[in-house]
Amino acid sequence: MKIELKNICKTFNKQSNTINNLDMTINDGEFVALVGPSGCGKSTTMLMIAGIYKPTSGNLYFDGQLVNDLEPKDRNIGMVFQSYALYPHMTVLDNIAFPLKQQKVPKEERYERAKNAADMVHLGHLLDRKPSQLSGGQQQRVALARAIVKKPKVLLLDEPMSNLDARLKIEMREEISRIQKELGITAIMVTHDQEEAMTTADRVAIMKEGELIQYSSPMELYNRPKNYFxxxxxxxxxxxxxxxxxxxxxxxxxxxxxxxxxxxxxxxxxxxxxxxxxxxxxxxxxxxxxxxxxxxxxxxxxxxxxxxxxxxxxxxxxxxxxxxxxxxxxxxxxxxxxxxxxxxxxxxxxxxxxxxxxxxxxxxxxxxxxxxxxxxx
Amino acid sequence: MKKSKFLINGMRKHSLPWLMLAPFLILIVIFFFLPIILIAVNAFTDMDSALQWTFNGIDNFKKMLLDPNMPEILKNTFIYVFFTLAINVLFGLVLGLLTSYFIQKESVGLLFRTIWMLPRISPPVVYVLLWLWFFDPSPYGILNSLRALVDLPPGEWLSSNPKTAIVLANGMIGASFGMIIFSSAIKSIPENLFQAAKVDGASQWSIIQDIIIPAIRWPLMFVTMWQLLSLLTSYEYILLLTGGGPMVESEVLSLYSYHKAFESFEYGYGSAVSLVLVVIALGFSAIIWKVFGMKKMMGTSRVE
Known part of the structure; x- marks a missing residue:
């Protein structure tokens, strides 16, 4: 799905804009990373694409269709949160099946598809566990499986690897890239780690203080940085x-x-x-x-x-x-x-x-x- | 020799903690344990206004079995506790959800909660006075004035529906307790969970059912148990509102014990009724402890 942001502004208090006139296009099937120091507005941008925040002004299009006022549940998106946000009282299988339950998918098919998603992230053997019984990396995989189980058009990843150790980070980085390519899904990842962004994304958007500084391929960023920042x-x-x-x-x-x-x-x-x-x-x-x-x-x-x-x-x-x-x-x-x-x-x-x-x-x-x-x- | 030395050493080692605990322990013994022991002893005497301890075996309990008011009082107690508890917990939950989930603005939610807390901080007499005014049988009572607006005749509510009146009055004030506990529990659910649920396509109803209720399971149990025990033993609002009347139509066990002891001066019999109440309360505590696994709840913080 093609995502277009046109002149998006977002204000939380009246004094300053958190996001200032953001123009950005994400092509169908593309993997885009939003990078920048903390407070640069990258997470806010993602939450606006998810529909959790509404832009103060400007328009957001999904495949040419205006979605400013569409609720998150109607946007057909999957999202992985930084803290994973797994439902603590549900088993791994129920966590993954939750989005399907909301779509009223019949029970048998629901669990079948949840199991397939779990297999995709190599979680097949942990389906009966509760999130509190899993390690950080495993929780991360559950969150990823839950995000892709309903076959969304967009996959949003909010600092997906910031809670993992260095070795696991590299492993998950490859995993996420592989799944994104396999599903051919449009993906947007927020990260503060430039290396993560460079290695996984097709294009990287560098943000600073609510503005888009440079938006190009990783090699272009490396070889032709637009400015000192x-x-x-x-x-x-x-x-x-x-x-x-x-x-x-x-x-x-x-x-x-x-x-x-x-x-x-x-x-x-x-x-x-x-x-x-x-x-x-x-x-x-x-x-x-x-x-x-x-x-x-x-x-x-x-x-x-x-x-x-x-x-x-x-x-x-x-x-x-x-x-x-x-x-x-x-x-x-x-x-x-x-x-x-x-x-x-x-x-x-x-x-x-x-x-x-x-x-x-x-x-x-x-x-x-x-x-x-x-x-x- | 060795053992006593060990004991003295132990005492010395722990003397400071004991000293710190002492005032609290003394208070507990005087105000919590002694009354129960006194009641238990009193229940086997026929003490009356002469304040004479004359043990009469299980006469009081025999009398209770034959008491013609007892079946009605037990039935009232059950109805009163069940319905008031239902209002306390369910309405408290609704209020908690309203003021902390649906009203996202903290200042507005706080205002609503404060308003609901007002009866708690006003003396029971004032609170009950408002209800008396509400149910007043004259055409000037609030309920009757409201009925007059739609041309309905005035009614004598407190004598025709005393049980409804005491359940409503207690239910409303009790709901604020649940509201406070539930709203703080709801507030402690990570914001991310709600966002994740929304992204996963959950409706409001599903968020309440699948995210909020499971997360506040322990506070829900705690409030249910706490309110159950306090409803079993409290009677001041009933005493002030209907006095248990007309006849014994709104009389509950705890109020009956009060009436027997302090109006008929049958201290012995009143104590026996109280003792039955204590046993019932202990029984319920034990059942809840077992059924809901309270042990787990008391262990560690369980707001997930």
Whole structure:
């Protein structure tokens, strides 16, 4: 089902809008993640799609049909809550069958379908238990089975994995992706974990203070963050930022990092004035930094921390007043306090305006980077 | 030798808790245990206004069996307790649902609850006075004035329907107890459960039946038991409203014991009636304890 949000506003008190003029389209069969820091309005947006909240203004369409005033029970949606919200006095089977009971499905068929849904999430052996007798991961599966049992047109997931431990998270992430693909269902997931969003969703919507900042595919978000906020939010470990200055003079562009002057030659940033100096952040992903001096720019620094992660070593380096991270080969001998030189290619550098946060990097800089990233990851 | 030392040590170890508990324990013994023991002893005497303890064996109980008023009083007690309890619990539940689930705005719900609590904080005499005014046999009584509006003749309600009157008066005031307990229990149900039920397509009726009632099962049992026991032994509203009359038409067991002891000054006989009441109440407690598994309820908090 295609979901369209047109100019949606939501206000809880009169002073400020929780959601401000939200425009968004979710295509049929798409998996969309709403991400952002807490209080950004992502849960509110989801609850409006569920029909639990009503938008203050603006319109919400399901397949082109206006559903603003449709009750949740008439929207044909399934939802997984952060706390799972299982009915504590019902068995697992009754919990899963509850939506079907509301649709007046005959008892036999109801339990048959509930069992099928339970099998889909590998819960077949726990049907007679009460929710309090289940582990967090199992409760999560019950909630998921209950959400899909009535074959809804939309699956809503509100922070579905925030109560699970790291290992279970990865397992459930795959499970949810698999079920979504199997059913071909339109799904929307709210999360504050960018990694979760990147790995599961077809498209990610980044929200901040009730506004949609960027809405694109995970790779696009990673490679072409629209602004500083997106850049520092997406990617784990986060992007490194170095304070720097951008100078434009007679159509020529230069910026300075750490005593090095970098000519931007052909890569003219999106900048209007022709003679100016601007404070900027130069952003480089930890994966794009290498030891050595062969690249377009070089950075000298002192190692302040080495964290082995198994397949590589994450190294904290102090460059001037900034701290940056990069990944080194696990066999490489790097010691705390030693001086090292790092290098990066100019195409991997993102420039952000310090004031507005806007990404100043011209499109051309990003080119060719996609290929490189595929190799890296 | 060793044992006594152990005992003294134990006493010393626990002396502070005992000291802290002492005032409470003394009060319990004086005001809860002693009366029951006194009643139990009194029930086997023929004490009257002369306040002489003369033991007469089971004469009082024989007298009770032959008392011509007894069948009617027992029947009244049953009717009164059953219907008042029904109003207490069901109406209390309706009020709880209304003020905490259907009225989502806390300030409005609180206002309604406060209004329903007013009879509780006003003296019983004032409360009963309002009911007396309501049922007044003159054409100026509230009920009769209302009937006059639709051209119905006035009626003498308290003498024609005394049982209905006492059930209504007690039911209304008792409902506020259930209302308070139930609304706080309903408030403690996680909001997510309601949202989940709505998303799952549940109707209002189904939410009440499948989510709210099971969640407040323990408070429901508690209120039922509590009200049952207090209705068995309380009589002040009946005394003030009908005095048990006309004749013994609205007389219940607890009121009968009061009448025998403090109006006919048959302390011995009154105590025997009370003792029967105590035994009945204990019996009911035991049954409820067993049937509803109260032990589980008393254990840990059970508002799920």
């Amino acid at each position: 997106v850049a520092q939010f997406i990617g784990n470990p986060p992007m490194n930022f170095l304070k720097s200055q951008l100078a434009v003079k007679d159509g020529k562009c230069q910026f300075y990092i750490n005593d090095t002057t970098v000519d931007l030659n052909n890569h003219l940033p999106k900048i209007k004035s022709h003679n100016s100096i601007k404070d900027i952040y130069a952003g480089i992903r930890p994966y794009d930094l290498k030891l050595g001096q062969k690249g377009d720019i070089t950075l000298d620094g002192v190692v302040s921390l080495v964290e082995p992660t198994g397949h590589s070593k994450m190294v904290n380096v102090k460059v001037g007043d900034d701290r940056i991270r990069f990944f080194a080969d696990p066999l490489q001998k790097i010691e705390r306090g030693s001086k090292i030189t790092l290098t990066a290619s100019i195409s991997s550098i993102h420039l952000f305006d310090c004031e507005s946060g806007e990404n100043l990097t011209a499109e051309t800089i990003g080119e060719g980077q996609d290929n490189k990233l595929v190799i890296n990851s």
